[in-house]
Amino acid sequence: MNRKKCMDGIGRGRGMALCAALVATIMVPAAAGAADINDTIANALQGDWGRITLDLRYRYEHVDQDGLKTANGDPLRIRLGYLTPKFSGLQAFAEFEGNNSVFLDDYNNTDNNKTDYAVIADPNKGELNQAWLSWSGYEGTVVKAGRQRMNWDDQRFIGAVGWRQMEQTFDAVSVFSTPLPNLDLKLSYVWNVRNIKSRDVNMSSPLVNIAYTFSGIGRLSAYAYLLDYNDEADYGLSSQTYGLRFNGTAPVSDALRLLYTAEYAVQSDYQDNPADYSADYYHFIGGITYKDVCPLVSSLSASVAWMLQSADNGVSFKTPLGTNHKFNGWADQFLTTPDTGLRDLYGTVGAMIHGHKVQVVYHQFDADQGGADYGDEWDFLVQKKINEHYSVLMGYAAYNADEYRTDTRKFWLQLTARF
Numbered sequence: 001m002n003r004k005k006c007m008d009g010i011g012r013g014r015g016m017a018l019c020a021a022l023v024a025t026i027m028v029p030a031a032a033g034a035a036d037i038n039d040t041i042a043n044a045l046q047g048d049w050g051r052i053t054l055d056l057r058y059r060y061e062h063v064d065q066d067g068l069k070t071a072n073g074d075p076l077r078i079r080l081g082y083l084t085p086k087f088s089g090l091q092a093f094a095e096f097e098g099n100n101s102v103f104l105d106d107y108n109n110t111d112n113n114k115t116d117y118a119v120i121a122d123p124n125k126g127e128l129n130q131a132w133l134s135w136s137g138y139e140g141t142v143v144k145a146g147r148q149r150m151n152w153d154d155q156r157f158i159g160a161v162g163w164r165q166m167e168q169t170f171d172a173v174s175v176f177s178t179p180l181p182n183l184d185l186k187l188s189y190v191w192n193v194r195n196i197k198s199r200d201v202n203m204s205s206p207l208v209n210i211a212y213t214f215s216g217i218g219r220l221s222a223y224a225y226l227l228d229y230n231d232e233a234d235y236g237l238s239s240q241t242y243g244l245r246f247n248g249t250a251p252v253s254d255a256l257r258l259l260y261t262a263e264y265a266v267q268s269d270y271q272d273n274p275a276d277y278s279a280d281y282y283h284f285i286g287g288i289t290y291k292d293v294c295p296l297v298s299s300l301s302a303s304v305a306w307m308l309q310s311a312d313n314g315v316s317f318k319t320p321l322g323t324n325h326k327f328n329g330w331a332d333q334f335l336t337t338p339d340t341g342l343r344d345l346y347g348t349v350g351a352m353i354h355g356h357k358v359q360v361v362y363h364q365f366d367a368d369q370g371g372a373d374y375g376d377e378w379d380f381l382v383q384k385k386i387n388e389h390y391s392v393l394m395g396y397a398a399y400n401a402d403e404y405r406t407d408t409r410k411f412w413l414q415l416t417a418r419f
Contacts, residue, residue: 071107089137097129159323218248311341341368
């Protein structure tokens with residue numbers, strides 16, 4: 001065994017040892033007999049003076065991608081924030097976010113020039129993650145200005161990319177209002193995005209989302225997202241997107257419910273985008289969920305879905321501000337849609353087994369134009385919420401390439417403490 005392989009083994013061993021130690025650290029205060037410790041911590045962080053928020057997340061990530069060196073990383077993310085009490089409808093919040101690898105840094109974090117390694121997109125950075133002032137002096141309406149987290153609908157178009165250690169936040173003025181029962185309005189003007197690479201992306205982008213909830217049936221959303229990027233390098237992402245989304249559930253019996261989603265959007269070039277295109281987006285989901293299956297399984301769900309991001313004139317439908325890790329496979333091979341578009345036929349089976357969330361997903365990826373078979377992917381997840389403050393997650397993704405990119409396998413072990 002050469003020295004590098006030996007050191008890699010030692011590094012991975014340290015990472016797994018730290019995982020085990022952190023699991024033990026979480027399990028001990030999470031035990032029933034130690035509940036008072038958690039209550040003491042939570043109570044100490046809030047009072048008439050406001051609230052301190054604390055979020056710790058450690059993740060071991062392993063990426064084996066053909067054509068690149070195998071990546072191993074163990075970034076630890078810390079968020080520390082302060083929320084003021086409300087005064088005459090005014091409230092403020094500020095939050096610092098920092099991320100740094102602990103033992104393992106053999107990976108391309110998008111900022112360390114280790115481009116011969118596979119990517120783990122968690123740079124060692126520190127930043128002001130949120131800093132906003134809100135006003136809620138008018139009933140049913142909140143106005144928020146500053147750097148803020150935004151997760152709209154299913155986060156397909158507007159999202160915080162919460163899976164990554166350094167999340168995406170928006171410098172914006174936003175209005176959230178419920179002028180009528182069941183009617184929700186979201187209006188926002190974004191002038192900068194602080195992305196997951198801890199970089200600023202300048203834009204002048206109005207966002208509109210209007211939703212109405214039909215009681216017992218579902219929620220209908222209509223949206224318009226006008227993305228005008230200010231920097232020449234980003235002009236190709238400037239787009240105007242208009243769409244409709246309907247999402248809901250319907251009871252069949254006391255235990256059985258139907259799940260359904262239908263969404264359509266059209267996207268075209270906007271402002272300084274040099275391209276001339278018009279592409280479509282379709283997303284259909286149908287499934288069921290069944291509760292109280294047996295004493296061991298409290299719920300079971302299954303669904304089949306089809307998603308299309310079409311292409312026109314060599315330009316594909318894109319979602320640059322979305323939480324794209326949620327869609328098209330957790331191996332992250334389709335964070336940016338290929339120029340020939342993307343068709344994703346996928347099925348999901350999930351269950352809550354003895355307090356553990358278990359999920360299995362299978363994807364079949366094809367091109368929208370040209371007939372290419374991109375590949376397929378299996379995703380697996382087991383997650384345990386130990387109590388209000390602690391959780392453990394283990395995940396695996398395996399992308400099997402055919403005519404797009406290369407075989408990629410990823411493994412995660414994640415530990416979170418949140419107050």
